[in-house]
Amino acid sequence: MISGNNSKPWLTTTWLSALALLAPVLVMLLAGIGAPADLFVHLWQTVLPDYIINTLLLGALVVVLSLCFGVPAAIFIAQTNVLGKKYLRWLLLLPLAMPAYLVAYLYTDLFDYAGPVQRFLRASFGWSSPADYWFFDLRTLPGAAVILSLVLFPYVYMLARTAFEQQDQNLLRAGRLLGLSTRQSFFKIALPLARPAVAVAASLVLMETLADFATVQYFAVNTLTTAIYDTWLGYGDLTSANALASVLMLFILFTVVAEQKSRAGQRHQSNRPNKQTEVIVLTPWQQAGAGIFCWFLVLAGFVLPLGLLLQMAFEYSDAEQLSQLMNTGKNSLEVAVYAATLTVLLALLFGLYRRLHRDRFAHVPQVISGFGYAIPGTVIAMAMLATFGPLDHWINDLAEMLGWQSPGLVLSGSIFVIVFAFIVRFAAIANGTIASGIGQIPHSLDLAPASLGVGLKKMLLKVHLPLLKPSLLVAWLLVFVEAMKELPAVLLLRPFNFETLSTQVYQLISDEMLEQGALGAILIVLFGLLPIIWLNRTNSH
C-alpha cells in the first residue's frame, strides 16, 4: 500500500458513489422478490409464459441468424480472396450504427401491402387483392428476429474475424505439414479454435436482443421488455412491472455468466497473429457468391435503410422540423453531455482508487459500479422508479412536516433520474476504457513522483491525467454516443413534455410518421457511426 493515499474523503467518495450506482438495481430486485407471491402466480397464470416464450424464441432466432450472417462473413474476410475485401472489412461493421427499430419501420414501409414492393408486384402480375398471392408479413416474431439480426450480426462478424486473424499462424502451418490443404486446415483447426470468440459474440447478441424494446413494441411482439413498459405506463402497476423486470434480470444474469465463461475459454490467441500469408483461394463462382453475401448484408443492414431515410429527409424536411430537431437535439445533447462527463469522472475515480489503494477491496468499487452494463434500459428505468419514487415521496413528506412548500418530484420527475440511469447503464464502458488506459501506465510512475518529493495531488495532475487523456476522451465519446441513442430508459423516465432525439423518432415511428423525423433519425445513425470509426481505427493498428 502506498502511504498517504488513503485519505478519508477519497475513500468515502469512491465507495459511496459505487454503492449509489448499485443501489437502484438492488432496490428493484428486492421489490421484485418482495412482491406478493400471488402476483407471480397471477402473472404466471395469465401472460408471463407467453412473454417468456416469446423472449426466448426471439433470442434464439436472433442468435442463430446472427451466426448465419456473421460467421461466414468473418470467414470470407479473414480467410479468402473475396472481392472488395478491403472495403467490406469495415463496411460490414456499419449495421451496428443502425437502430433496429428504424430498420423495422423502414422495411415495414417497404414491404407491407401498401408498400412499393407489393404495389410493384401487383402491377407486374396483375394481382388485385391479398388473396391472389402470398407475401411474407414482416410484423411477426420471425420478422423482428430478421431485423434484429441484420443490425446485430456485426458483433459476431467482428469477434470471429478478430479470432481468425489473431490465431497463431504456426498452428495452421503445422496442419499443412501434417497433410491438410489450406481449406482443410481452416475447417479442422481455425474454426474450432474460434468457437469461444463466437460464443462471446452470441451472448452479446442475446443480451442486446433481450434488451430490445422498440423493435418488438413496433411489431407488437409481446416480450418481457414490452410487458414491463405496458404494465407501468399502461396500467401504472409498478409492483408487477418490477416483478417482470426482475424476471428479465434473471435471464440477463444467465447470459452474462455464459459470456464470462466463454471469455475464459479464449486462451488460444497468440502474439504471432496470422499474417494472411495464405488465403483460401475461391473459384470465380464462389468468389461471386461470397461477395454477394457480404454486400447483401451491408446493403440490407445499413445502406438501404440509410438511403430510405435520406430520401425521406429530402422529400419531407422543412423549417418547422428543423426547429423541432434543434429543440430535441438540445435536450439529447444536454443529458448526454451530463451523463458522459459524470460517468467519466466517476470511472476515473474508481480507476485511480483501484490503482493507488492497494488493499484487498480496492477493485470492488470499479466492479460493482459496472454491474449495470448488461441491464436493459427498461429494467434500469424500473430500478430508478423503484428507488427515487419513494425517495421523492419521503422528501415531500419531510418538506410538509417542516412546513415548507412541497418540492414535487425533484428526483424521479426531472432529468436527474435519466442522467443517473445513464451513468448506471454506461459506467462499465467508461470503467473498461479508463482501466485499460491506467493499466498502460507503468507502476513505477506511481512511485517516481514521491521519490522526487511531489505529493499525490500534483502527481495525479501532472503525471496520470495527461497520460490518461486519450482514454478519457474515448470513454467520454463512447458514453456520449450511447446516451444519445438510448431509448427505452428515456421513454419510461422522461419528465412530461421532455423529448430527446430518440424518443421523438420513436414517437413518430409509433404514429407511422417517421417522415417528420427523418433528419433526427439520420443524426442518430451518424452518432452511432462514431464509435465504429474509432473501433476500426484501433483494430487496424
Added chain:
Amino acid sequence: MSEILNLQQVAVNFDDKSILADISLRLACGEILGLLGPSGCGKTTLLNTLAGFVTLAGGEIQIDGDMLISPGHDIAPEHRHIGMIFQDYALFPHLTVAENIAFGITKLSKSEQNLRVNELLALLKLAEHSGRYPHQLSGGQQQRVAIARALAPRPKLLLLDEPFSNIDARLRNELMLEIRQLLKKLQMTAIFVTHNKDEVFTFADKVAVMHEGKLLQLGKPAEVCLQPNCYQVADFLQLGSWIPYALSGNELTTAIGRLTDVSGALENGESRFLLIKPQDVEICEGETEGHNVIVNHISVTEQGYHYHLASSSAPAPLAFDQLSLYSPQILALGQNLKVQIKPHNLLVFTKDRH
C-alpha cells in the same frame, strides 16, 4: 548413405528484396544439420522455404531424389513429406495429446493409427499423458508431443525451429542428448535453426553458418572451428580474439611478440586481423621484464579464470584492448605480465565494417 536433400543455388525474395541468395547444400540420410547465424540472417526463412511456406525465386530443391521444387514447379507443404517442430510447438490446443499425434495420419486405418500413436507415446515417454490437453503439460512434455506429432507421418526430413530456446537452461543439455539419440535411432534426417553455437556442437553432425542471406560455411562443427573460412564465421562462433599485426618479409610482428618463418598467403592490408584462440596464448612464467599486457577484466568460469588482457606497451597500430586468456593461475586486476603466442596455424581475416 543416400542423399535426402539437395539444394542448388536457392534464392528467396520478399517484395523484390533478396532474403536468401545462392544457398547450396546437400544432406545425407540420417544427418543432423544445424543452421547457425545471428537473428535476421535468413535461417528461419530457409526452414520455411524447405517446408513450403515461402516460394522460391531461384534455384531448386530436391527431396529424396524424386521430388523437385523450383520456381516454376512448386509443391504444396502438405505434399512434401516434411515434418516441422515449431519454436512454440504449435500444438492444437483443442485436441488431446493422442489426437495431436494422430492428426497427420488420419488416412491410415483406425488400428494402424492407434498402433503408431502408442508406439510414439512410448518412445517419447508420453503414455500417461495421452488424454491430456497441451496446456496441461510442461514445456518439455509439449515439445515431446510436437516431436511425436511431426514423426507420426514418417516424414523424410524433420525441421526444428529453435527447438531448445523455450527449455530451461538446466534441462537443455540433457534434452538435446535425448532427442539426438532418438533421431539417430530412427535414422531421421533433421535440420534445426539456432543462434546458440553450443547447441550446434552438442546436437549437430554438420553446421551451416549463415550471414545476411548467404551460406558462409558448411562442414562438421570441429572442422569449422579449426578452419573458419571468413571473419564472420570465426566471429559468430567466438573462436578467439582479434589482434592487429604487421608483416615484413616472412616475419610477423604483434603487440605480444614476433613470429618468424610465417608462411602461407598472409598479407598486409587495411583492417586485417590475426585470430588468436585462447589455447594459442600462454603466459611467460617467471618473466619480470618485458611486460606487454595488463589485466583489465576478470571473470570466473567453471574451468578457471577468464582474463581480458589489453596491450600495455605496443605502438598504436598494433595495440589491442581485448585478448582472452583462460588460466587457473590467479592474477590481479591491473597486473602487468608478459604473454606470447604459441606457434600454430595462423588465421588472418579482413574485418568487415558492420
